[in-house]
Amino acid sequence: xxxxxxxxxTLSVSPGETATLSCRASQSVSVNLAWYQQKPGQxxxxxxxxxxxxxxxxxARFSGSGxxxxxxxxxxxxxxxxxAVYYCQQYDNWPPLTFGQGTRLDIK
Amino acid sequence: xxxxxxxxxxxxxxxxxxRLSCAASGFTFITYSMTWVRQAPGKGLEWVxxxxxxxxxxxxxxxxxxxxxxxxxxxxxxxxxxxDSLRVEDTAVYYCVRPRPGWAFDxxxxxxxVTVSS
Numbered sequence: 744x745x746x747x748x749x750x751x752x753t754l755s756v757s758p759g760e761t762a763t764l765s766c767r768a769s770q771s772v773s774v775n776l777a778w779y780q781q782k783p784g785q786x787x788x789x790x791x792x793x794x795x796x797x798x799x800x801x802x803a804r805f806s807g808s809g810x811x812x813x814x815x816x817x818x819x820x821x822x823x824x825x826x827a828v829y830y831c832q833q834y835d836n837w838p839p840l841t842f843g844q845g846t847r848l849d850i851k
Numbered sequence: 852x853x854x855x856x857x858x859x860x861x862x863x864x865x866x867x868x869x870r871l872s873c874a875a876s877g878f879t880f881i882t883y884s885m886t887w888v889r890q891a892p893g894k895g896l897e898w899v900x901x902x903x904x905x906x907x908x909x910x911x912x913x914x915x916x917x918x919x920x921x922x923x924x925x926x927x928x929x930x931x932x933x934x935d936s937l938r939v940e941d942t943a944v945y946y947c948v949r950p951r952p953g954w955a956f957d958x959x960x961x962x963x964x965v966t967v968s969s
Binding site: 775777779786787788789792793798799830832834837838839840841842843844845 | 886896898910911912913946951953955956957959960962
């Protein structure tokens, strides 16, 4: 099973600044990596797939990078609606499909 | 509009059974694999089970293998999850999700709550 580890657990950033979230895989997942955003009481929303491709309707301030075992989600010019929990997920080698434990992005 | 609507959640005693259903609309259901993902209260996301478009391939998480059964009805555009021998640790919101090609999940239902408690 591929273990996904996200850091930090909680990140506090001021609106208008840039947030950088990390995701590490226990073995290479190539670029088969997705990022999701989840707000309280809502289902997750797909932001990024194939490590760096934005999903339909996702603003350009969300960007993904990385390959192999190290991945980054960068959110620039943070808006109030961006404060949420973010999850990464690998789909390279499964079953099982595995998610990271999440990073909570808080307003500073 | 592409949509997934889950139903069937509720309160059940340990050892009991529950059947979740997911109605799909707005896309060609028969061309997509489908998946169930769950989220325990205050916890992260956990993949539960996936089924291919023609039911040829079915996979389960180890935590539910032998207790849960996924199935689909392409004529009715629906996917189901039969949950038997339920445990307290199965308490969660269960999401029906559609994977885009490559197994990132681009469409999520609103979720249905399953509570296993005596």
